[in-house]
Amino acid sequence: MLTVTGASRTFGELEALRAVDLEVAAGERVALLGPNGSGKSTLLRIVCGRDRPTTGTVVFDGEPMTEDDVRVRARVAVVGDALGCYPDLTVRQHLELVAVAHGVPEDRIGELLRDHRLADRADSLPSALSSGQLQAMLLASALLRPRDLLVLDEPEQRLDPRARGRLADVLRAESDNGTAVLFATHHRELARVAHRVIVMEDGALVADGSPDEVLAEADA
Numbered sequence: 001m002l003t004v005t006g007a008s009r010t011f012g013e014l015e016a017l018r019a020v021d022l023e024v025a026a027g028e029r030v031a032l033l034g035p036n037g038s039g040k041s042t043l044l045r046i047v048c049g050r051d052r053p054t055t056g057t058v059v060f061d062g063e064p065m066t067e068d069d070v071r072v073r074a075r076v077a078v079v080g081d082a083l084g085c086y087p088d089l090t091v092r093q094h095l096e097l098v099a100v101a102h103g104v105p106e107d108r109i110g111e112l113l114r115d116h117r118l119a120d121r122a123d124s125l126p127s128a129l130s131s132g133q134l135q136a137m138l139l140a141s142a143l144l145r146p147r148d149l150l151v152l153d154e155p156e157q158r159l160d161p162r163a164r165g166r167l168a169d170v171l172r173a174e175s176d177n178g179t180a181v182l183f184a185t186h187h188r189e190l191a192r193v194a195h196r197v198i199v200m201e202d203g204a205l206v207a208d209g210s211p212d213e214v215l216a217e218a219d220a
């Protein structure tokens with residue numbers, strides 16, 4: 001589904017990504033671990049078409065990704081920033097907007113609100129939500145729209161342990177349905193949900209293997 005080859009990204013003198021190669025297959029769950037500033041978000045922004053590599057290529061479903069690629073906008077769901085949040089729309093209106101924009105029926109909205117413990121906040125504005133509820137709304141929005149690749153940047157942020165458990169279930173169900181899932185996390189237990197864990201350091205991929213292999217090595 002996704003092939004990144006030799007992707008680098010520099011910001012002035014800083015090499016935030018150093019010739020990264022990465023493949024994620026349909027139905028695969030891949031976790032990115034690594035310290036603050038190691039390049040995880042930079043890589044995720046590039047794979048979802050929100051930034052371009054300074055050098056290297058990104059191929060999505062067999063086609064080179066272009067700037068502001070319509071295919072990517074239609075098929076890649078992203079959870080990772082609050083940019084998708086309008087201060088004057090309620091939680092339910094956000095989901096309705098996503099449904100209309102992506103041409104999907106609105107009949108799953110109620111179920112998503114219930115699944116993500118937002119049913120009693122459906123008529124609240126984002127400013128009245130807790131940070132965990134806001135994160136739940138962004139996740140529910142991504143799950144309402146069509147997607148072949150789901151990209152999540154630290155989706156566990158601000159979630160309590162039960163909500164984190166639901167997130168782990170969502171990630172498993174997504175890839176069981178054939179969606180490629182790529183997520184950055186600082187939470188090792190969430191990384192265990194992945195088929196493959198990749199560790200980044202200083203802009204480079206320094207380990208890639210099963211959760212057992214990679215996390216045992218990281219502990220050593």
Ligand SMILES: Nc1ncnc2c1ncn2[C@@H]1O[C@H](COP(=O)(O)OP(=O)(O)OP(=O)(O)O)[C@@H](O)[C@H]1O
Nearest residue numbers: 011014015016034035036037038039040041042043
């Ligand atoms: N727009 C930008 N301009 C300049 N430097 C940037 C920019 N975006 C990222 N960087 C730098 O690139 C490096 C990688 O940042 P990135 O956000 O990818 O790290 P990360 O692994 O996601 O970190 P964290 O775990 O803290 O989220 C950092 O040194 C960061 O300061």
